[in-house]
Amino acid sequence: MTSQFKVSGLNKSYGSNVVVDELDLDIEEGEFLVLLGPSGCGKTTTLRCLAGLETPQGGSIEFGNKTVFDASTKIDIPAHKRNIGMVFQSYALWPHMTVRDNITYPLKVRKLKKAISDGSVEAAADMVDCGALLDRYPSQLSGGQQQRVAVARGLVAQPDLMLFDEPLSNLDARLRDQVRSQIHQLHQRIGFTAVFVTHDQAEAFALGDRLAIMKSGRIEQYDAPEHVFEMPASEYVAAFIGMGNRLELKRGHEGWKTNAGDGIDLSGAVVRDRADEGTSAVARFRPDDVFLHESLQDVPVGNVPLHAELVDYEYAGRYFDVSVKTGTEPLALRAKASEHGARLRQMTPGAPLVISFSPDSLRVYGEPNGSAVAEPDLVAAGSGGTAS
Structure with a gap:
């Protein structure tokens, strides 16, 4: 694939508040890129800069061979000339227009009369299973139907780039999964280039060809979902993508120990076990990787046993969250x-x-909130490019 969209050194501030900080992105043709991070990390602002809805103070944005923004040369192509499609969190359908008119609107703005007469509107509606809804108004649709119509409206003019700003967050859980699956199938079938903003790791893993995990306007890790899941590049990334368990470790003359004094053999973990005595580290791992036992005798060979005490439990059907x-x-x-x-x-x-866990499930990081202290060969095997 070729790099179709390129963001270089992007900066955006509101007064003294830096929201996007020297950000670089390369988006390949046909790629579904997900910007993932918590509220306030800069992901939506980055998306709006791509769309032309925000004006950065520095950097450049290229769409193919065309520069749409360059702070140094004062190029700033307005949003309606960037050939993008956009799907917002709030659907943003015109309430006084039918579904047909809403989907037709981008074609009218671009004066693509032939596309209208050639059935592009009907084809776009059929792509998202809304062909039977063309004569209804938004108020007559469910939330999931409205969002699918918004996707059809975004795609109907065959834009160079599709932008999704947390489009599923207003839907209930069942509809969210359904629309997410439809967007994924649509991308597999059509192969449009997209940037998708979300704070939901499940959405990111399900949809993204690559993930850009953001923190304070910068990118902590820019990688394939599998690599992010298996080899998070920093403790921040590990915590955000589900490694909610955190153990502080200290290296003594007898090896690594927890704050409670339990020894931990890290020979099977993704860690450089060469630190000097007194070195601190943090182990991250997932709740699914921790096992409950009747006694020490039930701990599998090779697992790390820990003594613990019960705080609370919640029933969740086939399992308990403990x-x-x-x-x-x-x-x-x-x-x-x-x-x-x-x-x-x-x-x-x-x-x-x-309780116990396998050392293989641990990802160990230096203090404070540092990068993984992994063996070089493990890093090479498990991670891709990162950007800042």
Whole structure:
């Protein structure tokens, strides 16, 4: 694939508040790029700069061979001339127009009369399973239907770039999964180039060809979803993509120990076990990687056992979400209801527990909130390019 869209050194501030900070992006033709991060990290502002809805103070944006923004030469092509499609969080359909008229609107603005007469509107509606809704008004549609119409409106003029600004966040859980699946299928079928903003890691992993995880206007990791999941480049990324468990470790003359004094063999973990005595580190791992046991004798060979105490549990159908504490550090795990339900229901907060995890599930980082202290060969095998 060729690099179709390029963002270089982008800066955007509001007064003294830096929102986008020297940001670089390369978006390949046909790629579905997801900007992922918490509120305030700069992802929506980046999207709006691509769209031409915000004017950066520095940097440049190229669409193919065309520069649409360059602060140094004062080029700033307005949004309506950038040939983009955009889907907003709030649907943004014209309430006084039918579905047909809403989808037709981008073609009218571009004066593409032939596309209208050739059935492009009907074809776009059929792409998102809304062909039977063309004569209805937005008020007569469900939230999921309105958002699908918004996608059709964005795609009907065959834009160079599709931009999605948290388009699923206003939908309930069932509709969110349904529309997400339809967007994915549509991209697989048509192959449009897209940038999708979300704070939801499940959406990011499901949709993205690559993910750009953002923090304070910069990119912490720019990589394929599989690499981000398996080899998060920093503790910040690990925490954001689901490694909610955090153990502080200290290297002593006998090896690594937790704050509670439990020894941990990190020989199987993604960690450089060569630190000097007194070195601190942080281990991150997922609740799904922690196991509950009746006793120490039940811990599988090779797993790291920890003594813990029960804090709380919540029933979730086939499993329990269990909160425990080891020393002063909280941890979370998921316990199968069929195996542990009866026992958990008889326990009260403070009850002693035995938990374990495999060293392979750990990702270990330097302090504070540092990059992974992984072996060089593991880094090469597990990660792609990063950007800042």
